Amino acid sequence: MDLLAIADFNLVAKHGGYGRAARATGRSKATLSRRVADLESRLKLRLFERGTRTLTLTEEGQALYERSRVLLTDLDETVNAIAGGGARPAGRLRISAPLLFCQIAMGKLAAQFAEKYPEVQLEVTSDDRSVDMVEEGYDLVIRVNPETNEALYGRTFLRDRLVVAASAQLKRPVGSDPAPAVMRSSSQPHPPHWDVMLEGQHRRLVIEPVMQLSSVIMVRDAVRAGAGAGLLPISLVSQDLEAGRLVSWGDADGPEIALWALYPSRRLLNARVSAFLEFLKEVFPTGAPEELAAYINT
Structure with a gap:
């Protein structure tokens, strides 16, 4: 299987078209089109429905995209980890978190995390809506009682009532x-x-x-x-x-409030995401409401 062809297919699927993918990555539009066409020929499947102005994934294309993007991410992280020789987490870490949590705790958490991992450039956005992690480029999102999403994994790190x-x-x-x-x-x-x-x-x-x-x-x-x-x-x-x-x-008298940290892959987690998850566990070891209260009132 041509790994480069699958990678180019992922670029086109992610950006929603050959032109957008070419502009975003600096790649040639013709090269991207040829690679995807070769992949479809090899698989004997049509991966995109091509309209006059739109390009949408077929059912088979959607299935390939969902599986291959995770595998490509894992592969990229493995290569980076090997190349880094186990170095400390570094690079950009983009997080989306609810407005209230940002107002009462995220600023302090960000400052303490930055002090512990100065090589990580942390970017936090306050947002209560359900963001698309892949499309919007987030490494981790924090949400309250999130709906089940088969594409995301996560863990509860705080509870409240x-x-x-x-x-x-x-x-x-x-x-x-x-x-x-x-x-x-x-x-x-x-x-x-x-x-x-x-x-x-x-x-x-x-x-x-x-x-x-x-x-x-x-x-x-x-x-x-x-x-x-x-x-x-x-x-x-x-x-x-x-x-x-x-x-x-x-x-x-109702369901508890649970804060979840969500990420798109449970295998070979990005080193920066792993570091932030461990940091949350250190700050809130039991995840009890009293820990959050003590943290924001200190």
Whole structure:
């Protein structure tokens, strides 16, 4: 099998066309076209559907791309590791992480990682959307409770939980009286109540939204100011709870919050990605909410 032909096929598939691949890599468009045509002839398969202006992968082409891009990445990393002779991680490491995690922890993590691995050029982008790691060139993404993706691998490195917190001066409603609630902006309708666990019992807290804010940090600050109760990560308000500035009206009765570090290949991980994963494990050895709270409050 012609490895160069497969590599050129991957370039065209990744960039979505011969012209784009040629401009991005400096390769000849004619050479790329000839290599892909030779590969299709050898395999006796059509790998691309060619329209007047578009080029899309066939089902067979998509299958070959998904498998071969991982193998080519592994091969490239193996060659780099051998050539580097086991040198310390170096080069660019691109990470995408949720906005809240970036605001409360990522700056400090980046500084400490850079001090430990000065040869790595770290680039962090805050983004809550589901990014395409391959197309957008990310080495690692951090996501909260991500959906299953067969193309990605990963591990949980932190866990958190939600608590209904309110100012100590705000009286908790009795019975079915609604509680003033500071809500996070959402495209979905807000629920009429929060289900919580308090003193080992299930409770239903009827709520009346008094404001909607676009970030969790703003929700916390409004709750601190006494505007209403808010559903907040325990790691973000634990210090306020301990100091008595806020009080807990119960833990949210729902799934836990899990932060995952995701990457596109589980074999022969990029040395920079491996170093960052080990660094996360050192900073958060158990992944408990208390570790994150202590880290951001130190």
